Amino acid sequence: MNEISLLQNYLLLGAVMFGLGLTGFLVRRNLIVMFLCAEMMLQGVSLSLIAWGRYHGDWGGQMLVVFIITVAACEAGIALALVLMLCRHTGNLDVVSWQQVREDGVKAYQDREVPEDLDPEEHWPSLTPAGREPQVDPEEQWYRSHV
Amino acid sequence: MIGTVFSWLADHASAAWSSPLAGWGLAGLLLFISLWQSMPNGYLLSGRRRFVVSLIGVCGLVLLWRMIPTLQPLGIRAAFAGFATLTIVAAVATISSRSPVYSAIWFALSLLGTAGLFLLQGAQFLGVATVAVYAGAIVVTFLFVLMLAQPEGHAYYDRISWGAAPRFFASLTAVFFVVLVVMAGASPDVEILEARRAERDLIQAEIAKTTEDATVRAVRYLRKSDTTKVEVSLAPADGARGALSEQRTALETSILASVQSNHPDWRITEAAVKLEDVQAKYHAANLGAELFGRQLISVQVAGVLLLAALVGAVAIAARGGTLDAEPSDLGGIR
Numbered sequence: 001m002n003e004i005s006l007l008q009n010y011l012l013l014g015a016v017m018f019g020l021g022l023t024g025f026l027v028r029r030n031l032i033v034m035f036l037c038a039e040m041m042l043q044g045v046s047l048s049l050i051a052w053g054r055y056h057g058d059w060g061g062q063m064l065v066v067f068i069i070t071v072a073a074c075e076a077g078i079a080l081a082l083v084l085m086l087c088r089h090t091g092n093l094d095v096v097s098w099q100q101v102r103e104d105g106v107k108a109y110q111d112r113e114v115p116e117d118l119d120p121e122e123h124w125p126s127l128t129p130a131g132r133e134p135q136v137d138p139e140e141q142w143y144r145s146h147v
Numbered sequence: 148m149i150g151t152v153f154s155w156l157a158d159h160a161s162a163a164w165s166s167p168l169a170g171w172g173l174a175g176l177l178l179f180i181s182l183w184q185s186m187p188n189g190y191l192l193s194g195r196r197r198f199v200v201s202l203i204g205v206c207g208l209v210l211l212w213r214m215i216p217t218l219q220p221l222g223i224r225a226a227f228a229g230f231a232t233l234t235i236v237a238a239v240a241t242i243s244s245r246s247p248v249y250s251a252i253w254f255a256l257s258l259l260g261t262a263g264l265f266l267l268q269g270a271q272f273l274g275v276a277t278v279a280v281y282a283g284a285i286v287v288t289f290l291f292v293l294m295l296a297q298p299e300g301h302a303y304y305d306r307i308s309w310g311a312a313p314r315f316f317a318s319l320t321a322v323f324f325v326v327l328v329v330m331a332g333a334s335p336d337v338e339i340l341e342a343r344r345a346e347r348d349l350i351q352a353e354i355a356k357t358t359e360d361a362t363v364r365a366v367r368y369l370r371k372s373d374t375t376k377v378e379v380s381l382a383p384a385d386g387a388r389g390a391l392s393e394q395r396t397a398l399e400t401s402i403l404a405s406v407q408s409n410h411p412d413w414r415i416t417e418a419a420v421k422l423e424d425v426q427a428k429y430h431a432a433n434l435g436a437e438l439f440g441r442q443l444i445s446v447q448v449a450g451v452l453l454l455a456a457l458v459g460a461v462a463i464a465a466r467g468g469t470l471d472a473e474p475s476d477l478g479g480i481r
């Protein structure tokens with residue numbers, strides 16, 4: 001039963017990858033991260049296809065994956081050109097910036113959660129001063145700084 | 148009164164606990180909590196909380212993998228576990244990183260795990276192609292655009308995503324999908340699989356009368372309107388390929404006889420022996436023969452698609468430059 005368990009393990013892993021990509025696509029707002037998540041869904045499908053191909057002793061699965069990689073490359077090229085163009089218009093990669101293309105009667109999306117940056121303040125290393133402070137000649141200062 | 152309610156509850160709880168549905172539900176619940184909490188929500192996860200959330204996720208995954216049969220040789224199981232862990236951890240980090248640059252780098256790592264899984268399945272060419280095309284070209288292009296478009300690092304919309312409700316329902320949908328797949332795949336139709344295995348053994352026994360150097364890998368029936376063709380993939384032993392090709396006609400006759408007795412109601416008129424199967428030696432050569440043989444037209448179509456995408460990308464990118472600039476700004480260049 002080893003072949004069947006191999007198939008089942010790969011199918012489950014492919015489903016997990018597809019689910020993670022789906023979550024990311026629905027949750028994230030950054031255009032580029034959304035495309036990464038779409039690629040992740042394609043990876044999940046590729047894993048399942050390869051597993052089925054091995055199970056049936058057939059080249060069909062691997063052929064489909066070859067063409068999936070081709071289509072993914074096309075998709076990435078066009079999508080990135082589009083993202084660059086969109087980004088030049090709004091100045092950011094946020095999908096919400098393009099919500100004016102929604103239908104009439106649909107409420108505009110507004111951030112409910114206040115975006116807080118709780119990053120701890122950056123701590124730069126500080127050195128204990130040692131020795132005496134060098135005397136700086138103000139005459140020399142203007143050209144020394146350019147060296 | 149209360150005692151009867153309690154005993155009723157205890158009976159039903161134990162019955163539910165011993166049923167596989169409880170295992171699926173528990174695994175799904177743990178995975179859902181972990182995924183939901185690890186999505187970016189505006190606040191940094193503290194180290195302890197991150198540890199707890201990932202521990203819950205690992206428990207869910209282990210429970211999920213307990214539902215399906217384990218891989219048998221220990222080496223294969225260890226390799227699969229390693230690559231699968233790498234892939235899943237990197238994928239979770241991809242969708243939960245606040246900084247899109249980190250997302251892209253984690254995604255490249257996840258692709259390395261996937262390439263290892265492809266190699267484990269014997270798909271050597273695709274493993275290498277994934278690393279070269281995906282991790283080498285696509286992810287680098289993503290990073291390039293990211294640096295061009297958002298050079299200041301992560302922005303507030305990377306930290307808060309879409310808000311609480313979409314986070315909740317998206318995680319729930321994904322986990323529900325995964326658990327459904329496990330429920331469908333964890334209980335394969337054993338009778339059909341056993342029948343197929345028995346048939347394969349029968350053909351193997353029939354072939355063994357002619358030669359000892361071939362192992363049956365797969366049996367396929369290609370049904371037409373009223374006739375059926377049987378296709379058997381054989382894995383030749385080392386150095387036995389030439390001898391097997393000479394015995395091809397004899398092998399096909401014996402296979403035809405054995406499967407006809409097995410399926411008396413099908414009109415099986417033709418048998419074919421395939422010596423090039425997925426796990427054969429010279430993998431890349433066989434893949435190339437298939438790709439440029441049976442799939443030749445598809446290759447041409449894919450080439451046209453690539454050309455069209457190239458032209459389209461150039462057209463979109465060039466037009467984007469002139470849209471927000473007045474034609475007079477371009478110094479007469481249109």
